[in-house]
Amino acid sequence: MGIISRGFGGRRRESVPGLPPGQYLTHDFPVLSAGPTPRIPLDRWSFTITTETGGKKSWNWSEFTALPHDDVTVDIHCVTKWSKLGTTWRGVSLDTLLADVETAADYTMVHSFGGYTTNVPLEDLLDGKAWIAYKFDGEDLEPEHGGPARMLVPHLYFWKSAKWVNGLEMINEDEPGFWEAAGYHIYGDPWLEQRYQGD
Amino acid sequence: MRELDGNAMAGDLREIFAFDVTVARYTCAGCGDGGAIAQLMLWGQEMGHVARCPHCEDVVMRLVHGPDRVYLDLRGAVRLELPLAGV
Amino acid sequence: MARAALSGRLTWRAGTLVEARPETPTARTLVLDVPDWPGHLPGQHVDVRLTAPDGYRAQRSYSIASAWQEGGKVELTIQRLDDGEVSPYLTDVLEVGDQIELRGPVGGWFVWREAQQHPVLLLAGGSGVVPLMAMVRARGIARAKQPFRMIYSARTPEDVLYREELPRHVRDDLGFDLFLNFTRKAPEGSPNPPKRIDVPTINTHGWPPDFTPDCYVCGPTTFVETAADILVALGHDPKRIRTERFGGTS
Secondary structure, three states: OOOOOOOOOOOOOEOOOOOOOOOEEOOOOOOOOOOOOOOOOHHHOEEEEEOOOOOEEEEEHHHHHOOOOEEEEEEEEOOOOEEEEEEEEEEEEHHHHHOOOOOOOOEEEEEEOOOOEEEEEHHHOOOOOOEEEEEEOOEEOOHHHOOOOEEEOOOOOHHHOOOOEEEEEEEOOOOOOOOHHHOEOOOOOHHHOOOEOOO | OOOEEHHHHHHHHHHHOOOOHHHOEEEEOOOOOEEEHHHOEEEOOOOOEEEEOOOOOOEEEEEEEOOOOEEEEOOOEEEEEOOOOOO | OHHHHHOOOOOOEEEEEEEEEEEEOOEEEEEEEOOOOOOOOOOOEEEEEEEOOOOOEEEEEEEEOOOOOOOOOEEEEEEOOOOOOOHHHHHHHOOOOOEEEEEEEEOOOOOOOOOOOOOEEEEEEHHHHHHHHHHHHHHHHHOOOOOEEEEEEEOOHHHOOOOOHHHHHHHHOOOEEEEEEEOOOOOOOOOOOOOOOOHHHHHHHOOOHHHOOEEEEEEEHHHHHHHHHHHHHOOOOHHHEEEEEEOOOO
């Protein structure tokens, strides 16, 4: 059945050239949450990398924010079809965080406060492709948008950019995370429109 | 963020099941608490339904609506109890 | 009726707007003609789907406001949320003769069936009154004897839905009582100052737990949680309390 609702526009959106297939441009910043927003005091915050052999490397908030940071301007693409262009972030590159980590694993699982997980191949986190971001648009990252710190992997659909991130686990075999296990694509390349399993 | 409950999943569940799953009783895999599916706390509307236990907030059920199929993940429920119609 | 509503899988069907009634400055009731509608139980809802000319789709759930009668219409009362995507279209743009897609009726949990013999307590917060109104209307049509009490909490007198119809049910339906609570502004000369719903309100205007009423609570999450907690604290059996939370931003 295809009833077209005359005069129904839905959220303001525009289709512009240069976006990944099926995406619309948005100027606001929609908030998507799969659960309650955790409020993490900075003195309780930490980020831990765990290797496939059980080795651990952790940073508390002051150690983390003392690391060299990048200021990046990137386009982000949500699987619910909005894209936002030219977003500006400050964060620590995963190259920096992984510099002294010994691993032979090819895959990672990103972990968050609140239990969210998402899987990303290790090579997608390296060579300036991913950050743990803690400022958006010059301001501290709001809890609604994943603050104190979130993953930023802009070349994949934005559910891979886990909010409230607290850990990265090296894994030998790829495993689905929270949304991937529920039907979303295991990799999620917006340019190949890999939204759902089998796309 | 919208905060709804399992009642709002009734339509998407009735699209895939011939009976109303929201009246079923779940037992949460996380805390063992139970209740009607209708009473789960619903999150994540845009990407899919994420239904959490109102007692421990663990995810009991996830439903994702793709273009040509529906994915239903029930690993957060150790048990579902469904009333039989007309009994 | 219930059997028809429960058999088979559901698909989308077209509903045509045949009448629209303003309820408050920000809410209106849509009267929809839906061919082959199987009937519904009071408390059930429908999913509404809108498709924009470019194919963009949005879907929301709305409670059915009307009680079902053979040959009747499906009525939805829509509260406009200013930042909403669907509700402003339904309250301000949709015109008589226009069609929308509906899927339903759905939801078998938050319903009242005439066969339930217990007294009924309805607790409504804001537009959460809509499915409870369907129960009041169904009881009226069936001339059911189970006593009903409704406590309806609204922001101001101007926000009250079914403002003229509710007192008619109090007058005409034996055994239906209504208490209106206001959270922001009470009517002129009211002895009750504006306040959130609280223990004395429910204790005074609800049923004693000894009467083992079936309780239905519908409204925004904070209202539902407060009201349900009060009912349990007053000694009501949690198994007799059914709740439905309304979202805030559709």
